[in-house]
Amino acid sequence: MTGLARFERRARELLDPVHYDFFAGGAGDEVALADNEEAFGRLALLPRILRDTTGGSTAVTLLGDACEMPIFVSPTAFHRLAHPGGERATARATAAAGTVLVTGTAATTPVADVVAEAREIREDATVWFQLYLQPDPEVTAALVRRAERAGCTALVVTADSPVFGRRGRDDRNGFHDLPPGLYAENMRDLPGGADRVRPIEMSGAFTWEHLDRLRARTDLPIVVKGVLHPEDARLALRHGVDAVLVSNHGGRQLDVAPATVDALPAVAEAVRGRIPVLLDGGIRSGADAVMALALGATAVGVGRPVLWGLAAGGEKGVGEVLELLRDELVHTMALCGAASPGDLTGDLVTRRGAPR
Ligand SMILES: Cc1cc2nc3c(=O)[nH]c(=O)nc-3n(C[C@H](O)[C@H](O)[C@H](O)COP(=O)(O)O)c2cc1C
Numbered sequence: 275m276t277g278l279a280r281f282e283r284r285a286r287e288l289l290d291p292v293h294y295d296f297f298a299g300g301a302g303d304e305v306a307l308a309d310n311e312e313a314f315g316r317l318a319l320l321p322r323i324l325r326d327t328t329g330g331s332t333a334v335t336l337l338g339d340a341c342e343m344p345i346f347v348s349p350t351a352f353h354r355l356a357h358p359g360g361e362r363a364t365a366r367a368t369a370a371a372g373t374v375l376v377t378g379t380a381a382t383t384p385v386a387d388v389v390a391e392a393r394e395i396r397e398d399a400t401v402w403f404q405l406y407l408q409p410d411p412e413v414t415a416a417l418v419r420r421a422e423r424a425g426c427t428a429l430v431v432t433a434d435s436p437v438f439g440r441r442g443r444d445d446r447n448g449f450h451d452l453p454p455g456l457y458a459e460n461m462r463d464l465p466g467g468a469d470r471v472r473p474i475e476m477s478g479a480f481t482w483e484h485l486d487r488l489r490a491r492t493d494l495p496i497v498v499k500g501v502l503h504p505e506d507a508r509l510a511l512r513h514g515v516d517a518v519l520v521s522n523h524g525g526r527q528l529d530v531a532p533a534t535v536d537a538l539p540a541v542a543e544a545v546r547g548r549i550p551v552l553l554d555g556g557i558r559s560g561a562d563a564v565m566a567l568a569l570g571a572t573a574v575g576v577g578r579p580v581l582w583g584l585a586a587g588g589e590k591g592v593g594e595v596l597e598l599l600r601d602e603l604v605h606t607m608a609l610c611g612a613a614s615p616g617d618l619t620g621d622l623v624t625r626r627g628a629p630r
């Protein structure tokens with residue numbers, strides 16, 4: 275078994291099947307979930323030859339943060355459900371890999387502890403905070419302050435969840451609550467809920483105006499997560515957003531959303547290089563990352579692969595997953611004649627079965 279698949283297999287062996295299903299599953303018939311991965315299989319890379327790639331680098335700068343590779347850790351809920359080391363283990367491994375960790379509202383470890391853990395490994399470790407805007411603006415404001423005080427350097431606002439996706443596996447398994455002792459720790463001690471953990475609320479009432487209010491309230495760069503329509507990318511630009519993240523929430527929200535790599539070119543075209551375009555969904559190899567970068571992403575996020583590494587081997591497992599992806603990325607770039615991510619251009623991507 276090559277690549278990341280062995281981590282998923284190991285995770286499946288070790289995890290409670292109900293928890294495995296929570297991590298692995300998607301919305302509805304899991305069409306978008308499957309398509310995220312399959313869409314990469316429909317693409318091929320058209321390599322360039324005789325280009326000196328020695329002395330190349332995978333480094334990129336993301337919203338001012340130096341990043342050793344254009345692969346970051348997307349926000350996923352409840353890491354302590356995957357492994358007792360939880361978000362702390364993920365933070366240490368991600369810092370060691372020199373890349374960005376996006377922790378968030380649904381973490382089972384407080385954001386301050388996540389950042390402290392990452393900075394123990396590397397002083398300048400980068401942690402961003404994924405925010406679910408909450409209907410009570412005071413609660414949202416408190417979450418933002420919490421992330422700022424912890425030392426997060428960007429906010430990632432998830433905008434694809436006006437309602438919670440319908441996850442058939444969780445319904446069938448009756449999985450709706452965390453086991454005793456595990457909580458969304460960032461929701462603890464917030465206004466109106468002293469001494470208790472507030473539930474994370476989804477709301478369909480949010481508009482770009484709420485983004486404007488957030489913009490006015492924080493100096494942190496803002497990433498909007500869940501952009502698929504090019505017009506929303508244009509709106510993001512108009513509302514002073516610092517980056518967009520092309521995502522369908524790993525196929526966990528709108529089940530008939532397109533695969534993210536299929537949605538990427540139109541978004542990149544709308545943005546025309548003015549702000550970074552990030553992507554997550556279905557990245558399972560360094561070659562997948564190369565394809566997305568060539569199609570206009572500045573960096574790509576991985577969700578489940580990190581959860582599988584965490585479940586399989588805690589900090590060490592996450593480290594192995596990130597190193598495997600880095601190694602594949604470097605190798606694929608070299609074979610494509612690319613010395614740095616900037617050399618990955620759209621002409622390198624073609625449809626499988628239909629070379630130019
Ligand atoms: C178990 C799980 C939990 C997730 N939790 C969140 C979350 O709390 N907030 C969020 O914005 N996205 C969440 N996501 C979506 C991820 O950030 C990301 O978009 C997705 O996992 C990328 O797809 P991939 O798993 O194929 O890499 C979650 C995804 C999974 C699989």
Ligand SMILES: CC(C)CC(=O)C(=O)O
Pocket residue numbers: 351380474523526
């Ligand atoms: C439990 C949710 C807040 C997180 C999640 O499962 C998701 O965003 O997919």
